[in-house]
Amino acid sequence: xxxxxxxxxxxxxxxxxxxxxxxxxxxxxxxxxxxxxxxxxxxxxxxxxxxxxxxxxxxxxxxxxxxxxxxxxxxxxxxxxxxxxxxxxxxxxxxxxxxxxxxxxxxxxxxxxxxxxxxxxxxxxxxxxxxxxxxxxxxxxxxxxxxxxxxxxxxxxxxxxxxxxxxxxxxxxxxxxxxxxxxxxxxxxxxxxxxxxxxxxxxxxxxxxxxxxxxxxxxxxxxxxxxxxxxxxxxxxxxxxxxxxxxxxxxxxxxxxxxxxxxxxxxxxxxxxxxxxxxxxxxxxxxxxxxxxxxxxxxxxxxxxxxxxxxxxxxxxxxxxxxxxxxxxxxxxxxxxxxxxxxxxxxxxxxxxxxxxxxxxxxxxxxxxxxxxxxxxxxxxxxxxxxxxxxxxxxxxxxxxxxxxxxxxxxxxxxxxxxxxxxxxxxxxxxxxxxxxxxxxxxxxxxxxxxxxxxxxxxxxxxxxxxxxxxxxxxxxxxxxxxxxxxxxxxxxxxxxxxxxxxxxxxxxx
Numbered sequence: 001x002x003x004x005x006x007x008x009x010x011x012x013x014x015x016x017x018x019x020x021x022x023x024x025x026x027x028x029x030x031x032x033x034x035x036x037x038x039x040x041x042x043x044x045x046x047x048x049x050x051x052x053x054x055x056x057x058x059x060x061x062x063x064x065x066x067x068x069x070x071x072x073x074x075x076x077x078x079x080x081x082x083x084x085x086x087x088x089x090x091x092x093x094x095x096x097x098x099x100x101x102x103x104x105x106x107x108x109x110x111x112x113x114x115x116x117x118x119x120x121x122x123x124x125x126x127x128x129x130x131x132x133x134x135x136x137x138x139x140x141x142x143x144x145x146x147x148x149x150x151x152x153x154x155x156x157x158x159x160x161x162x163x164x165x166x167x168x169x170x171x172x173x174x175x176x177x178x179x180x181x182x183x184x185x186x187x188x189x190x191x192x193x194x195x196x197x198x199x200x201x202x203x204x205x206x207x208x209x210x211x212x213x214x215x216x217x218x219x220x221x222x223x224x225x226x227x228x229x230x231x232x233x234x235x236x237x238x239x240x241x242x243x244x245x246x247x248x249x250x251x252x253x254x255x256x257x258x259x260x261x262x263x264x265x266x267x268x269x270x271x272x273x274x275x276x277x278x279x280x281x282x283x284x285x286x287x288x289x290x291x292x293x294x295x296x297x298x299x300x301x302x303x304x305x306x307x308x309x310x311x312x313x314x315x316x317x318x319x320x321x322x323x324x325x326x327x328x329x330x331x332x333x334x335x336x337x338x339x340x341x342x343x344x345x346x347x348x349x350x351x352x353x354x355x356x357x358x359x360x361x362x363x364x365x366x367x368x369x370x371x372x373x374x375x376x377x378x379x380x381x382x383x384x385x386x387x388x389x390x391x392x393x394x395x396x397x398x399x400x401x402x403x404x405x406x407x408x409x410x411x412x413x414x415x416x417x418x419x420x421x422x423x424x425x426x427x428x429x430x431x432x433x434x435x436x437x438x439x440x441x442x443x444x445x446x447x448x449x450x451x452x453x454x455x456x457x458x459x460x461x462x463x464x465x466x467x468x469x470x471x472x473x474x475x476x477x478x479x480x481x482x483x484x485x486x487x488x489x490x491x492x493x494x495x496x497x498x499x500x501x502x503x504x505x506x507x508x509x510x
Contacts, residue, residue, distance in 0.1 A: 040497070040498055040499070041497055041498075042496060042498045043072075043073050043146075043148070043495055044493065044494060044496050045148055046142065046148050047143050047144075047148045047149075047151050047174065047493070048141065048142050048175055049143075049152075049174060049260075050085075050139070050174070050175060050197040050199055050259075051082065051138060051140075051170075051260075052155070052170065052195035052197060052232060052260070053138045054131070055157050055164075055168070057133075057134050057159050057162055057164070059159055059160040059161055059162065060133060060134055060136070061130070061132055061157065061158045062130060062131045062132070062136055062156065062158075064128065064129045064153060064155055065128050065156075065396040065397035065457070066118050066120050066127050066151075066153045066396070067125075067126040067457040068120060068124075068149065069459050070123045071146070071149040071150060071494055074148075074149060076145075076146065078143070078146045079144065079145065079147055080119065080144075080148070081119045081141060082117050082118040082140070083116055083139065083140055083141070084137045085138040085139060085230055085232050086137045086138065086231055086232065117139065118141075124421055125424065126424040126454070127424060128397075137232070138197050138231075138232030140230055141153060141172065150394050150493070150494030152394040152396045152457070152492060153171070153172040154169065154171055154172070154397035154487070155169065155171075156169045156397050158476065158478070158483070159272075160478065163191055163267070163268050164264075165272075165478065166272065166379045166380075166481060166483040167273070167474060167476050167484055167485045169273065169474055169486075170487070171276065171396075173260040173276070174260065174493070175197075175199050175259060176260075177258055178251075178252070178254065179250075179252040179277040180252075181252070181263045181275050181277055181367070181384075182300040182367040183249075183263075183265070183275050183298075183367040183368070183382055184250045184263050184265060184275060185245065185247060186241060186244055186248060187246045188244060189269055190267055190268075191236070191238075191267075192236070192263055192266065193236055193263065193264045193266075194235045194237065194252060194262075195233075195234050195262050195263070196227045196233045196235065196260075197227070197231075197232040197259055198227040198230065198231055198232070199230065200230075200257055201230070202229055202256075204257030204259050205224055205226055205227075205254070205256045206225045206226075206227060206254050207223050208225065208235060208240060208250060208252055209250070209251040210222065210241055210245075211302055211336065212245040213247065213339075214336060215335050216335060217240075217241045217243055217248075218241070219240045219241050221239065222240040237250065247337050248337060249302040249337045251304070261277065262275070262277070265380070265382065269378070270371060273381045273486075274382070275367065275384065276382070279386050280365075281304055281363030281365050282364065283357045283361030283362060284355060284356045285355045285364060285366050285385035286354050286385065286386065286388075286410055286469045287299075287352060287366060287367070287386070288352040288407070288408045288470055288471045288489075289383055289408075289471025290345070290352060290353065290368065290406075291346070291473055291484065291486075292346050293348065293482075294345070295378070296370070297342040297344070297346070297353075297371075298340065298342065298368065298369040299330065299342060299367075300337060300367055300368070301355075302332065302337050302364065303332050303333075303363060304335070304363065304365065305334055305335070305363065306334040306335060307334050308331065308332060308362065309357070309362035309363075309364050310330075310332075310357065310359060311332065311356065311357060311358065311364065312329055312355070313329060313330055313353065313354075314353070314354045314356070315345055315352070315353060315354075316351060316352045316354055316408045316409075317346070317349050317351050317441060318443075320440055321354070321439045324342055327342055329358055332362075350406055350441045351441055352471075353368060354408075355385075367385065368382065368384075369381075370383060379478075379483050379484060381484055383488065386471075387490035387491055388467040388469050388491065389416070389462055389467075389468045389470050389491060390491025391491055391495055392492055392494055393491060394458070394459050394489075394492040394494075395458045395472040396457045397457075397474070398446065398456050398458055398474075399455055403474060404443055404444070404472070405418065405445075405460070405470065405472055406442070406443050406471045406473065407441070407442055408436065408440065408442075408468070408470070409436040409437065409465065409466055410439060410466075411439075412465050413435065413436065413465050414435070414436045414462060414465030414468045415435050415436075416460055416461060416462050416463060417431055417432070417433050417460075417463055418434060418444070418446060418447060418458060418461075419431040419458065419459045420446060420447040420449045420457075421449065422456065423455065423456045424453075425453035425454035426452070426454065427449035427450060427452040427456065428450040430447045430449055431447065432447045433463065436465075436468060438466070470488070471486050471489060472489060474486075474487075
């Protein structure tokens with residue numbers, strides 16, 4: 001992921017919010033051993049989020065929930081808003097034509113920016129919006145001031161019937177330049193799209209690489225894809241290759257500009273969901289929040305380089321680490337996608353998969369395809385490897401029923417505080433503290449705000465102990481189908497590490 005180092009503190013927080021969580025440092029001052037003391041965690045000042053177009057189904061019902069947790073030290077100003085990406089692009093293009101040639105969209109001043117579709121009024125209280133049918137566009141959002149730290153937007157879609165029917169959920173993502181998606185497919189029963197959304201004023205150029213069981217798939221069509229400014233492009237994977245592959249890893253590499261990326265995986269028989277990007281390639285990975293009633297779990301992994309990886313496979317259960325019978329280790333060949341069917345690995349208990357190297361550490365990306373239900377009443381969701389909760393993680397779009405919070409401490413025992421925000425239409429925040437034993441996963445029925453009306457958000461903050469990983473599962477019943485969607489809970493990147501300088505750096509700005 002992007003990491004940017006600046007020397008001027010005045011410019012650090014806004015840029016860090018756009019490019020990701022970063023540790024920033026100042027140069028040493030003359031005559032001193034170091035100009036920086038211990039880094040302080042300060043709130044970010046600006047951030048961006050991108051929401052893909054939710055569905056092409058006429059039966060789709062989509063809800064959006066925007067939430068910013070209350071963060072100390074943010075002041076009183078700022079705003080957050082989401083706009084329709086395609087409309088914003090059209091307006092910008094029309095404005096450009098008017099100014100340059102006097103042609104195009106009509107009289108000067110007639111083309112106005114699209115109105116925000118979702119604008120929260122205060123941190124600590126969610127706001128919601130909805131859309132129906134298959135014409136809802138992608139959304140481009142920005143937040144600054146007190147609305148930027150930890151800003152989270154959840155997009156949740158219910159599709160009553162057809163390909164991908166069930167519950168689909170995705171956290172709107174920050175723009176970046178590199179994404180890995182293990183678990184995609186070009187199988188006959190699957191219709192998978194990579195959604196690319198460009199938030200910037202200039203076009204982005206993107207390469208999409210596909211890796212199957214035998215290595216990289218040849219595809220000139222996936223090279224040099226242009227994503228216009230302030231717009232979104234869905235790319236059907238099956239148009240990039242003539243090969244049918246049940247298990248694929250998709251690599252989105254941005255040559256110029258930035259995009260938000262997510263894969264929508266739709267199955268004719270098993271429903272569908274969004275596949276979020278795996279965390280950066282790493283020798284050890286955690287995939288949290290496998291539902292206890294999962295009937296089928298498939299691990300899909302890839303090592304991006306030429307070296308092979310050998311990984312220990314452990315399930316962090318409520319009672320401690322368990323080695324799945326027959327799947328003690330997995331061998332991942334360099335540059336080739338490996339898939340392992342683990343069956344009903346959780347056996348009725350909460351679980352998270354923990355992958356560690358058997359010997360030398362080789363960077364790996366991974367995700368799980370999880371199925372609930374049986375026969376023609378099955379539904380699918382995906383769990384990518386994720387970063388730890390870190391300072392704080394945020395989950396939007398929770399209701400009084402149907403939400404499960406799954407927390408795992410793969411190393412040492414950990415204590416966390418979980419806070420339920422005020423409801424979108426009323427209610428008072430509530431906090432509870434939980435202890436997660438070392439090597440275990442605990443499914444928690446999250447706290448509910450007092451007098452809840454509407455939906456609410458959850459924040460998870462480690463209090464003490466080792467790293468914690470988390471996921472939130474939403475469930476619903478669709479004509480007997482156990483519909484569900486899982487979102488992991490990495491650090492919400494609400495703060496940035498800024499070193500304290502020994503002297504006033506403002507002189508460097510002259």
